[in-house]
Amino acid sequence: MKMNHKILEGKKGIIFGALDDQSIAWKAALAVNQAGGEFVLTNSPLAIRMGKIEELAQQTGSQTIACDATSLEDLNHLIEKSTEILNSKLDFVLHSIGMSVNVRKKRHYTNLKYDWLAKGWDISAVSFHKLLQTLYKSDKMNQWGSIVALSYIAAQRTFPNYSDMAENKAYLESVARSFGYYFGKEKKVRVNTISQSPTPTTAGKGVKGLDAFLNFAQANSPLGNATALDCAHYIVSLFSDYTRKVTLQNLYNDGGFSMVGVSEEILTKFLE
Numbered sequence: 001m002k003m004n005h006k007i008l009e010g011k012k013g014i015i016f017g018a019l020d021d022q023s024i025a026w027k028a029a030l031a032v033n034q035a036g037g038e039f040v041l042t043n044s045p046l047a048i049r050m051g052k053i054e055e056l057a058q059q060t061g062s063q064t065i066a067c068d069a070t071s072l073e074d075l076n077h078l079i080e081k082s083t084e085i086l087n088s089k090l091d092f093v094l095h096s097i098g099m100s101v102n103v104r105k106k107r108h109y110t111n112l113k114y115d116w117l118a119k120g121w122d123i124s125a126v127s128f129h130k131l132l133q134t135l136y137k138s139d140k141m142n143q144w145g146s147i148v149a150l151s152y153i154a155a156q157r158t159f160p161n162y163s164d165m166a167e168n169k170a171y172l173e174s175v176a177r178s179f180g181y182y183f184g185k186e187k188k189v190r191v192n193t194i195s196q197s198p199t200p201t202t203a204g205k206g207v208k209g210l211d212a213f214l215n216f217a218q219a220n221s222p223l224g225n226a227t228a229l230d231c232a233h234y235i236v237s238l239f240s241d242y243t244r245k246v247t248l249q250n251l252y253n254d255g256g257f258s259m260v261g262v263s264e265e266i267l268t269k270f271l272e
């Protein structure tokens with residue numbers, strides 16, 4: 001694989017959600033760094049204490065700022081500080097955040113606790129609106145900047161055990177379209193979501209039966225599952241000037257899974 005182009009040279013931004021070296025945001029940070037981009041890393045205060053983000057900060061020459069993405073105060077502080085550190089407005093922002101309390105506590109979809117649902121919705125979906133609104137009001141995005149959040153195909157089709165995260169992703173994708181309209185019109189900034197293959201990360205492993213999901217998706221995708229690294233490369237392309245007119249989209253990075261009815265490989269398992 002040849003990925004040596006410095007297509008993000010001179011571009012600056014913020015990357016949310018690198019917990020450990022399996023995280024999609026971790027791989028994205030390394031890929032953005034390799035492509036010449038500079039950034040501030042952020043995660044929730046707890047994740048910064050428990051995770052390994054400082055290792056990544058050292059590797060990429062970045063600073064880390066704690067931010068609970070559901071807190072407007074934290075978001076304002078993060079954006080203000082980041083533009084000071086980077087000495088510039090922002091060209092890119094990655095929202096790589098997801099958590100459902102019901103999924104984490106193995107509560108079945110037909111028996112949800114609604115205060116847990118509300119918390120997961122705030123973290124996984126409303127936080128994206130809060131981030132966009134804070135960036136918009138503070139006018140801290142450069143023209144032709146790019147904002148990306150991560151989604152999953154359970155927003156469109158039902159999958160067992162994904163539970164209330166399905167609604168969270170549907171909401172997230174809708175926010176990208178609705179806010180993306182205003183960001184495009186008023187500020188010439190693009191907003192997209194990437195719908196990623198199942199990926200073995202901390203969040204991914206929280207979904208019961210992830211291995212079966214991975215194997216099924218692998219067998220149903222002509223190119224095989226997209227890895228976290230594949231996603232990182234796609235993110236770099238969306239932050240680059242090569243995709244300046246791509247906005248309001250939910251873009252599948254899934255090896256073709258979303259367009260396959262059923263593969264021959266899976267069908268043969270049902271032959272008598």
Ligand SMILES: NC(=O)c1ccc[n+]([C@@H]2O[C@H](COP(=O)([O-])OP(=O)(O)OC[C@H]3O[C@@H](n4cnc5c(N)ncnc54)[C@H](O)[C@@H]3O)[C@@H](O)[C@H]2O)c1
Nearest residue numbers: 017019023024047069097098150151198199201202203204
């Ligand atoms: N792993 C998969 O199978 C898969 C598939 C499609 C989409 N995604 C999405 O990719 C994104 C990244 O997840 P991942 O798979 O890399 O897992 P991950 O567990 O490594 O990342 C999730 C991140 O969300 C952060 N987070 C949780 N609450 C937060 C808060 N209040 N404020 C700020 N950050 C908070 C966590 O600290 C963590 O870093 C998520 O949106 C996830 O839903 C994952």
